Amino acid sequence: MDEGASQQNALTRRDMIRRTAAVLTGTIAATSALATLAPTRAWALELQTLSQHDGETILAFGQTLYPHATLPTAVYAMLVKDLDVAAKDPATASLLRDGTASLDSAAGGNFAAATPAARLAAAKAIEKTAYFAKVRSTCITSLYNNELAFAHFGYQGASWPKGGYIHRGFNDLTWLPNPPAAASPTVGVL
Amino acid sequence: MAAIAHNDDTAVVIIGSGAGGGTLANELCQKGIKVVLLEAGKRESSQTFIQDEWESFNQLAWLDKRTTSGNWRVATDFPNLPAWTCKTVGGTTTHWAGASLRLQEHEFKALTNYGKLEGANLADWPIGLAELAPYYAKAEHKMGVTRTNGNPGLPGNNNFKVLYNGATKLGYTKCSTGHMAINSKFRDHRSSCLQMGFCFQGCKSGAKWSTLYTEIPLAEETGHLDLRPQSHVVQIETNAAGKATAVVYVDAAGKTQRQKARIVAVAANSIETPRLLLNSASNQFPDGLANSSGQVGRNYMRHLTASVYAVFDEPVHMWRGTTMAGIIQDEAALKPSRGFVGGYEMETISLGLPFMAAFINPGAWGSDFTAALDGYTNMAGMWIVGEDMPRETNRVTLNTAVKDQFGQPVPNVHYDDHANDLAMRAHAFQQGGNVYRAVGAKSVIETPPYPSTHNLGTARMSNDPKLGVVNKHGQTHDVKNLFISDGSQFTTSAAENPTLTIVTLAIRQADYIASAMSKQTV
Numbered sequence: 001m002d003e004g005a006s007q008q009n010a011l012t013r014r015d016m017i018r019r020t021a022a023v024l025t026g027t028i029a030a031t032s033a034l035a036t037l038a039p040t041r042a043w044a045l046e047l048q049t050l051s052q053h054d055g056e057t058i059l060a061f062g063q064t065l066y067p068h069a070t071l072p073t074a075v076y077a078m079l080v081k082d083l084d085v086a087a088k089d090p091a092t093a094s095l096l097r098d099g100t101a102s103l104d105s106a107a108g109g110n111f112a113a114a115t116p117a118a119r120l121a122a123a124k125a126i127e128k129t130a131y132f133a134k135v136r137s138t139c140i141t142s143l144y145n146n147e148l149a150f151a152h153f154g155y156q157g158a159s160w161p162k163g164g165y166i167h168r169g170f171n172d173l174t175w176l177p178n179p180p181a182a183a184s185p186t187v188g189v190l
Numbered sequence: 191m192a193a194i195a196h197n198d199d200t201a202v203v204i205i206g207s208g209a210g211g212g213t214l215a216n217e218l219c220q221k222g223i224k225v226v227l228l229e230a231g232k233r234e235s236s237q238t239f240i241q242d243e244w245e246s247f248n249q250l251a252w253l254d255k256r257t258t259s260g261n262w263r264v265a266t267d268f269p270n271l272p273a274w275t276c277k278t279v280g281g282t283t284t285h286w287a288g289a290s291l292r293l294q295e296h297e298f299k300a301l302t303n304y305g306k307l308e309g310a311n312l313a314d315w316p317i318g319l320a321e322l323a324p325y326y327a328k329a330e331h332k333m334g335v336t337r338t339n340g341n342p343g344l345p346g347n348n349n350f351k352v353l354y355n356g357a358t359k360l361g362y363t364k365c366s367t368g369h370m371a372i373n374s375k376f377r378d379h380r381s382s383c384l385q386m387g388f389c390f391q392g393c394k395s396g397a398k399w400s401t402l403y404t405e406i407p408l409a410e411e412t413g414h415l416d417l418r419p420q421s422h423v424v425q426i427e428t429n430a431a432g433k434a435t436a437v438v439y440v441d442a443a444g445k446t447q448r449q450k451a452r453i454v455a456v457a458a459n460s461i462e463t464p465r466l467l468l469n470s471a472s473n474q475f476p477d478g479l480a481n482s483s484g485q486v487g488r489n490y491m492r493h494l495t496a497s498v499y500a501v502f503d504e505p506v507h508m509w510r511g512t513t514m515a516g517i518i519q520d521e522a523a524l525k526p527s528r529g530f531v532g533g534y535e536m537e538t539i540s541l542g543l544p545f546m547a548a549f550i551n552p553g554a555w556g557s558d559f560t561a562a563l564d565g566y567t568n569m570a571g572m573w574i575v576g577e578d579m580p581r582e583t584n585r586v587t588l589n590t591a592v593k594d595q596f597g598q599p600v601p602n603v604h605y606d607d608h609a610n611d612l613a614m615r616a617h618a619f620q621q622g623g624n625v626y627r628a629v630g631a632k633s634v635i636e637t638p639p640y641p642s643t644h645n646l647g648t649a650r651m652s653n654d655p656k657l658g659v660v661n662k663h664g665q666t667h668d669v670k671n672l673f674i675s676d677g678s679q680f681t682t683s684a685a686e687n688p689t690l691t692i693v694t695l696a697i698r699q700a701d702y703i704a705s706a707m708s709k710q711t712v
């Protein structure tokens with residue numbers, strides 16, 4: 001086989017992988033606080049280890065565990081991304097695969113396609129399992145420790161690069177009266 | 191900086207560079223005494239601190255394995271993280287918030303004033319406020335505590351405005367931005383507070399006191415300090431005469447080293463301190479070093495803690511500005527009519543979104559949880575810190591079934607809430623909620639204790655060698671040249687955040703050590 005042929009083979013193989021790889025996709029609503037933050041409103045997550053069905057199930061499971069009406073699916077996709085990385089460990093991969101099966105069976109067939117009420121019941125049914133604990137605890141960091149979530153919930157993150165809040169609203173609350181200077185001296189005394 | 195030879199047996203060897211150890215080191219160096227300061231963690235700086243909650247936690251917190259038992263909720267929520275302390279030069283004074291309160295007179299006499307309580311090992315301290323007052327004054331001066339030494343109070347942030355208005359509506363009268371070891375103006379070569387809101391992650395402006403950039407560099411300037419970061423002490427050795435002779439530690443390269451010592455002072459925070467004493471058991475001290483009383487590791491206290499968060503119709507942005515921006519002290523008084531002894535302080539607190547998700551109700555899920563976080567920008571918060579009961583059965587022991595990276599048994603932290611703790615927490619939840627309801631809270635969230643930030647009592651102070659581990663100077667009853675220099679000494683916990691008292695005791699201990707050295711009595 002000459003150079004060219006083997007290169008072509010490699011390309012074909014890579015192409016095949018791409019075509020068969022599981023990919024989750026979605027769009028951030030134009031009205032979302034995040035629409036201006038993300039480079040494009042459309043997002044795609046290519047899975048390395050998990051199947052398409054595992055990915056969709058985990059995404060739906062995250063939405064069931066931590067339901068925020070307007071939190072874009074792109075943030076829940078972070079959960080899938082983190083668990084996809086964790087699934088490089090074979091034991092975790094099988095825990096997640098078995099979890100998909102148990103959620104599907106608890107939801108009467110397909111968890112991701114079930115009604116919100118059926119999903120909630122299925123989640124409750126498996127609450128004591130290691131799979132539940134794994135996904136739930138991963139949610140805490142995957143969903144709430146990223147820039148998109150910060151923007152959505154209004155948290156401003158690091159303030160050092162901007163000089164703190166001394167001139168940026170640390171005491172800008174106006175719906176209650178200001179405490180007297182004896183209790184809370186003004187910034188002027190600095 | 192001095193280079194003290196491993197076989198030089200004339201220096202004081204201090205273990206741990208936090209509030210207790212860092213202060214003791216500087217005080218001794220200022221008196222011309224040679225000090226080797228062994229610190230398990232690395233040396234960071236304001237430049238390297240990170241304003242990201244989890245990254246900062248991974249950079250500075252003590253993450254070595256620990257185990258838990260007992261009926262406290264922390265054992266369920268954080269089975270391998272009973273405490274939030276730091277492993278770095280400066281210890282937990284890198285992450286601390288800076289609240290600096292003196293203990294109250296009556297709290298030094300807990301047994302006398304509260305009476306005997308079933309299931310509690312109450313005792314009076316062998317010292318009182320009058321004896322400590324001059325040292326408190328020195329500590330407040332050193333740390334630049336606001337509303338002392340002519341230092342103005344800090345300006346209150348939005349979180350404080352909510353607290354203050356709620357407090358006054360309820361009729362509380364002792365509410366202000368409190369006593370903080372945070373510069374309200376340029377002082378001591380350090381800047382004033384920029385209201386950055388990352389006090390728990392290490393202060394990048396240096397406005398908040400930490401031994402990392404106050405005591406330790408001052409000690410280095412004297413030429414008497416040999417600071418060794420990444421030096422994890424595994425054992426204290428003794429001789430036939432029952433004196434401490436050397437300290438064994440593992441250095442950055444993983445090599446075991448032995449540093450000889452004239453005096454050894456342990457300031458490793460109240461979980462590692464008793465662990466080290468227990469791990470230093472020998473034929474001569476079969477139950478652990480300085481443990482003839484059997485009290486090493488017992489009476490572990492962590493303060494009664496809890497938090498109350500509330501969501502309002504209007505924005506608060508509580509994360510802007512100092513984390514502990516103000517305090518209500520009305521409930522800190524002794525009023526047994528409330529159904530419990532001791533008292534509690536209410537102090538503003540704020541967590542960033544990542545920590546809020548982790549701590550607001552650990553393990554919880556579903557729409558109650560998410561509704562609370564949906565109100566994040568409109569949220570105010572307070573932390574409750576109250577006196578918890580010392581109990582002999584609340585204790586740090588060695589878990590021989592689990593070993594750390596050096597093959598040593600890890601500490602197990604056992605804690606059962608006392609009925610008094612439960613009664614106080616219920617009262618505090620009610621009052622904390624009332625503060626916020628008084629100014630229109632839409633919902634109030636009762637948050638359980640975080641991993642313990644205040645760890646106390648595991649080598650308690652007593653005049654009686656049968657009842658306590660150390661005397662009123664922190665000197666162990668059993669080993670005359672062995673001192674305890676951290677919160678482990680506390681006889682009872684009192685309601686106040688402990689660090690000002692730890693620093694005060696360290697300053698006083700330095701005087702005692704210096705005089706004992708010159709009189710050749712140790």
Ligand SMILES: Cc1cc2nc3c(=O)[nH]c(=O)nc-3n(C[C@H](O)[C@H](O)[C@H](O)COP(=O)(O)OP(=O)(O)OC[C@H]3O[C@@H](n4cnc5c(N)ncnc54)[C@H](O)[C@@H]3O)c2cc1C
Binds near residue numbers: 422644676
């Ligand atoms: C988030 C947070 C907020 C806080 N806020 C306040 C507050 O507002 N007010 C207040 O009073 N207190 C506060 N505290 C508590 C305060 O930080 C501690 O009381 C104080 O730092 C304890 O001092 P220490 O010297 O006992 O221990 P530390 O400061 O923890 O220092 C102990 C040092 O010993 C080292 N060490 C341990 N074992 C070994 C070993 N085997 N070999 C070598 N070195 C070892 C550790 O690495 C550490 O650096 C807070 C704590 C936290 C976590």
Ligand code: SF4
Binds near residue numbers: 164384388389511512
């Ligand atoms: S709020 Fe003030 S004390 Fe806290 S980290 Fe910022 S500058 Fe430092």
